[in-house]
Amino acid sequence: MEQANSDLVLQLTVVILIAFFSVSDGAAEVGVKGAYYPSYIAATYPSTSIDATLFTHLFFAFVVMDPITFEVKPPDSDTEQELASFTGIVTASNPAVRTLVSIRGGGVEATSLSQMAANPTSRKTFITTSIALARLHRFAGLDLDWESPKDATEMHNFGILISEWHAATLLEANHSNLPPLLLTAAVYYGATIPFNSSHSYPVSSIASNLDWINIMAYDYYGFWTPSATAEHTALYFNTDYGISTWLKAGLPPHKAVLGLAMYGRSWTLANASETWIGAPAVGPGPPQPISGEPGFFFFSEIMQFLTNSNVSTVYDNRTVCAYSFDSKTWVGYDNALSIANKVQYLMTRKMAGYFFWAVSFDSNWTLSNSAFSTMGSYSSSVASSEPEAPVS
Incomplete structure (x- = not known):
């Protein structure tokens, strides 16, 4: 019995040491330059199209959780094939890039995640199968896209889930002699979600158990x-405002990654002479040839829109965004200048870095290059406290 207790103490000591060196300081060691890859468009944008040299971390989106068994798995055979080859493809051009597999949790999936997180048995199934999936396909980490837990109970269970997930990754790393998997989550832009009854994220658990959070600032x-x-x-x-709520709630800045959008939102103008931000509109803008969704432009489609001679463009310093319009359609978005300024903003706040949704929406790597070059070799652990002047 004494030997068994000694072995247990030794194992727990190893786990604690791994925890200290992995989560407490991991994201602060290097600036995160990330992007999500939506695998469901692989037929038109294969992973071989990604310039992986522009990123430190790439998120494969998405795998799913089975709502009956609570096992994490690819949603279909096509995604499974993409998943199996993804890490090998992107590391061929950039051996340093780290890949994470993202688990979808929006819409109907959020209900299933809520059910899973409320029960210890289903949490264990979710955790063990997610770790196994990541290891099988040589991913460096896991990302949970449970974007908006709906009430205080779900937030509490979210905190329990990530605590158990973290502990399981450390034990698995100890047994496999591999580095612990990174753990991240995509979250609402503020620390408190105002919908239904106001409810807040378990910031203490997030700070202790996740390497960082991807803050969806769009x-x-x-x-x-x-x-x-x-x-x-x-x-x-x-x-x-949203970033301030996270930091005031106690999230360490080096656990915060700023979300950047490679797409714009559009409207149909009510009057061709009223084109400012807040101008009257009669509904979303028309669907575009590739994205196909009313009120939505890929950045590449915005660049095509700008080739029309009757389109005007304005850069707005108040919102740090651009907008373009013709007599009917108005679209607001980020261009290379606004991306550079937002990256400078995150550096002044000593945040860990940025991520894009989504890598396939860029145009000739314009936004990716702007963010990458602006951030340079920045490390959130050694960032200056003095604000930098905005790019002009």
């Missing part, structure tokens, strides 16, 4: 706000 406006134009990625006051 989609503040869109087709659901049809009567006026708006900037869906406005830095002031939306993003700045």
Whole structure:
């Protein structure tokens, strides 16, 4: 019995040491330059199209959780094939890039995640199968896209889930003699979600158990706000307000990664002479040839829109965004200049870095290059406390 206790103490000591060196300081060691790859468009944009040299971390989106068994798995055979080859493809051009597999949790999946997180047995199934999937396909980490837990109970269970997930990754790393898997989560832009009854994220658990969170600083406006134009990625006051709530709630800055959008939101103008931010609109803009969704432009489609001679473009310093319009259509978005300024913003706040949704929406790597070059060799652990002047 004494020997068994001694072995247990030794194992727990190893786990604690791994925990100290992996989660407590991991994200601070290097600036995160990330992007999500939506595998469901692989037929038109295969993973071989990614310039992996522009990123430190790439997120494969998405795998799913079976709502009956709670096992994490690819949603179909095509995704399974993409998943199996993804890490090998992107590391061929950039051996240093780290890949994470993202688990979808929006829409109907959120209900299943809620059920899973409420029960110890289903949590264990979710955790063990997710770790096994990541290891099988040589991913360096796992990302949970449970974007908006709906109430205080779900937030509490989210905290328990990530605590158990973290502990399981450390034990698995100890047994496999491999580095612990990274653990991240995509979250609402503020630390408190105002929908239904106001409820807040378990920030203490997040800080202790996740390497960082991907803060979705976009989609503040869109087709659901049809009567006026708006900037869906406005830095002031939306993003700045949200980041401030996270930091005031106790999230260490080096656990915060800023979300950047490679797409715009569009509206149909009510009057061709009223084109400012907040101008009257009659609904979302028309669907575009590739994206095909009303009120939505890939950045590559915005670049095509700008080739029309009757299109005007304005850069707005208040929101740190651009917008373009003709006599009918208005689209708000980030261009290379606004991306550079937002990257400078995250550095002044000593955040860990940025991620893009989504890598396939860029145009000739314009936005990717702007973020990458602006951030340079920045490390959030040694960032200066003095704000830098904005790019002009």
